[in-house]
Amino acid sequence: MDLKKFLEENPIINQAVLAREMWPTNKSARSKLANKLAENIVGTGKQRITEKDYEDAKKVLKQLAERINSL
Numbered sequence: 001m002d003l004k005k006f007l008e009e010n011p012i013i014n015q016a017v018l019a020r021e022m023w024p025t026n027k028s029a030r031s032k033l034a035n036k037l038a039e040n041i042v043g044t045g046k047q048r049i050t051e052k053d054y055e056d057a058k059k060v061l062k063q064l065a066e067r068i069n070s071l
Helices: 003-007 015-022 029-038 051-069
Strands: none
Touching: 003 029, 003 051, 015 029, 015 051
């Protein structure tokens, strides 16, 4: 499943928080994720979700699931 579809089907996941966790050193992480999901043209090209972005999102969501399971 792709990340965009997953987030659309699970609106309970806050995209701003997910973006901050995916790119903790990026001050505009929320905009970065929004641009990638919408495939906006930014700078010199179209923004897209990469395989690394997908893996980072899976890692963040897995950590969240582990925290929930430990409650």
